[in-house]
Structure formats: C-alpha cells, structure tokens
Amino acid sequence: MPSTSAPPDLRVSLGSRLDLPTPIVAASGAYGYGEEVRDFGGSRDPGALITPTLTVAPRAGNPMPRTAEATAGLLHSLGWPNPGLDSFISDRLPGLRSLPYPVIASIHGETLDEWRILAGNLTAEGGVVALELNLSKVSRAGEASILGSIEEAVAAVRAETDLTLIAKLPAANVEIGAAARIAEDAGADVIAVSQGFPGVAVRLSSRKFRLPGVAGELSGPCIKPLALYQVWRAAQSVACPILASGGIMTGEDALEFLAAGASAVAIGIASSIHPTAIATITADLSAYLASHHLSSPSNLTGAALRHR
Ligand SMILES: Cc1cc2nc3c(=O)[nH]c(=O)nc-3n(C[C@H](O)[C@H](O)[C@H](O)COP(=O)(O)O)c2cc1C
Numbered sequence: 001m002p003s004t005s006a007p008p009d010l011r012v013s014l015g016s017r018l019d020l021p022t023p024i025v026a027a028s029g030a031y032g033y034g035e036e037v038r039d040f041g042g043s044r045d046p047g048a049l050i051t052p053t054l055t056v057a058p059r060a061g062n063p064m065p066r067t068a069e070a071t072a073g074l075l076h077s078l079g080w081p082n083p084g085l086d087s088f089i090s091d092r093l094p095g096l097r098s099l100p101y102p103v104i105a106s107i108h109g110e111t112l113d114e115w116r117i118l119a120g121n122l123t124a125e126g127g128v129v130a131l132e133l134n135l136s137k138v139s140r141a142g143e144a145s146i147l148g149s150i151e152e153a154v155a156a157v158r159a160e161t162d163l164t165l166i167a168k169l170p171a172a173n174v175e176i177g178a179a180a181r182i183a184e185d186a187g188a189d190v191i192a193v194s195q196g197f198p199g200v201a202v203r204l205s206s207r208k209f210r211l212p213g214v215a216g217e218l219s220g221p222c223i224k225p226l227a228l229y230q231v232w233r234a235a236q237s238v239a240c241p242i243l244a245s246g247g248i249m250t251g252e253d254a255l256e257f258l259a260a261g262a263s264a265v266a267i268g269i270a271s272s273i274h275p276t277a278i279a280t281i282t283a284d285l286s287a288y289l290a291s292h293h294l295s296s297p298s299n300l301t302g303a304a305l306r307h308r
Pocket of ligand 1: 027028029030051052053074076078080106134168194195196218219220221223245246247248266267268269270
C-alpha cells in the first residue's frame with residue numbers, strides 16, 4: 001500500500017531572522033546568478049542562492065588559466081570576477097529578485113569603508129535576505145592580524161544592516177574555533193565553513209607553477225574531511241548556526257555535514273559537474289528523513305556530537 005505520510009518539512013532557520021525552504025544552498029561562485037541554471041537545475045530549487053563575491057569596484061578576474069585539475073578536486077583562482085556594486089544593483093538585482101528562492105549576496109571589502117558601502121547599499125536596495133561576508137583574503141600577516149580583520153569587518157557590516165550576517169571564514173592560517181567565536185561576538189548570525197583551501201599545482205614538463213598567481217583554492221571531494229573538521233570545531237565553539245561546504249557531492253555527504261554540526265550546507269563544485277546536483281541532494285535528504293522518521297533536518301544537526 002502506498003505511504004500516506006506527508007513528506008518531511010525541509011525548512012530550516014539560520015538564526016532568528018532567516019528561514020530557508022530547504023537546507024541545501026547554492027554556494028557562492030559555483031551557481032552564477034541563478035539565471036544560468038534556470039532551465040536545467042532540476043525539479044528542486046536551492047534553499048537559497050549565494051551570489052559570486054561582489055566588490056565595490058568591478059573586477060575582471062585573474063589572468064588565464066584560472067583552474068588546474070587536482071585528484072578529486074579543482075584548484076581555482078578566479079579572482080572574484082564581478083560587475084561591481086553599481087552594475088550589480090542595476091543589472092543583476094532585478095533578475096535575482098525574480099528567482100523563486102531566496103538570494104544571499106556574498107560581499108568582500110578591501111577596506112572597512114568598502115564593507116560599509118556594500119552592506120549599506122545592498123540593505124537599502126532590498127532583494128537579498130542575508131549578506132555572506134567573504135573573509136578569505138589571503139594574508140601573511142599572522143593569525144592575530146587575521147582575527148583582528150575578521151572582527152573589524154563583521155562589526156563594520158553589523159553596524160550598517162539588520163540583515164542576517166553569514167561570516168565565511170578563511171580556510172587556513174587561523175584556528176577555526178577562535179575565528180568563529182570572534183565573528184559571532186562581533187555580530188555574525190551564522191558561521192560558514194569551509195572556503196576552498198590554499199593549494200599549488202606544478203606542471204613538471206615546463207617546471208612551472210600551473211596558475212599564473214601560483215596559489216589557488218582547492219575545492220571538491222578531496223577537501224571533505226578537512227571541511228568536516230572545520231564544522232566540528234566551529235560547532236563546539238559557537239552557539240549560532242553553521243553553514244557548511246566542502247566537497248558535498250551526494251545526499252549522504254550533506255547528511256554527514258548536518259550530523260557534524262551544520263544547520264545547512266552549500267553545494268559548490270557538484271553543481272558545476274551536475275547542474276541537477278542540488279535537486280538530487282535535496283531529494284536524497286528528504287528520503288533519508290522520511291525513512292528514519294525524522295520530521296526536520298534540524299533533528300540531525302549535531303547528531304554525531306551527541307553520540308560520542
Ligand atoms: C569556480 C568556483 C568559484 C568560487 N567563487 C567563490 C566566490 O566568489 N566567493 C566565495 O566566497 N567562494 C567561492 N567559491 C568557494 C565555494 O563557495 C565553496 O566554499 C568551496 O568551493 C567549497 O565547496 P565545494 O567543494 O562544494 O566546491 C568558489 C568555488 C569555485 C569552485
């Protein structure tokens with residue numbers, strides 16, 4: 001006899017001001033502005049789309065080549081190509097407003113003033129439900145300096161907006177628990193881990209580095225255990241929700257991240273390989289919850305932390 005029970009309710013809360021229809025989110029930079037995948041993204045929309053990182057001035061991005069294949073991953077150094085704030089507001093926001101799911105803007109300021117300008121203008125324009133602060137700028141200045149810049153950036157943006165703030169932490173050079181605590185204390189509502197990890201690739205035939213800028217960011221399945229580590233550390237360090245990413249390719253991967261402490265997950269590379277990845281992962285999550293008689297994804301969040 002067919003089951004008559006209702007499908008699980010996939011809605012999740014990211015803090016007190018942001019509810020998403022599902023916990024499976026399109027990661028910054030890997031899903032464009034939504035229009036690119038509108039016709040072939042599959043039967044389930046993302047819980048939200050995080051736009052590619054926006055800066056005040058337009059950026060053309062880094063010289064080619066911008067990517068190098070790695071075992072079970074991709075080393076990339078795009079350089080955050082984006083149209084800049086003014087063009088984003090006039091040319092991109094109208095399309096983003098018409099998407100049938102919430103939009104989160106990823107932003108990066110080179111200075112505190114730029115952080116304020118981005119936050120203030122996007123809040124005034126409306127059309128986005130949250131701001132994700134890309135705090136991943138590589139710095140050789142040491143951990144104390146990186147932690148200080150995280151604190152300053154989050155506090156500056158917090159003073160400009162009531163929107164939900166997601167602090168996307170750097171993948172390296174800081175203890176992730178300390179960084180998460182500083183971001184939360186400065187006003188972040190959600191902690192996002194993980195960014196791509198710094199990496200380097202060499203072309204032996206020419207004895208040169210493969211990327212013109214030498215270092216890139218490593219994404220994909222090869223970083224999954226590193227990203228799970230960051231989620232585990234962050235979950236023990238802060239009370240606010242965690243948005244996880246890093247090599248999530250399947251529903252099972254997403255479930256593991258929830259169990260390690262995430263409230264929602266962002267899908268990057270998987271969408272570039274399979275445009276329907278978010279739909280498939282969402283369907284798998286729903287099926288798992290139903291078969292385990294769990295009424296909400298939040299029942300799974302942190303489950304592994306409780307069973308130690
Ligand atoms: C092609 C590409 C572009 C990306 N662009 C951005 C970006 O603009 N801003 C950002 O914060 N992260 C960016 N990321 C990082 C992803 O959002 C994500 O955090 C990371 O790739 C780990 O997830 P994944 O392994 O599922 O791809 C990018 C990743 C890729 C692969």
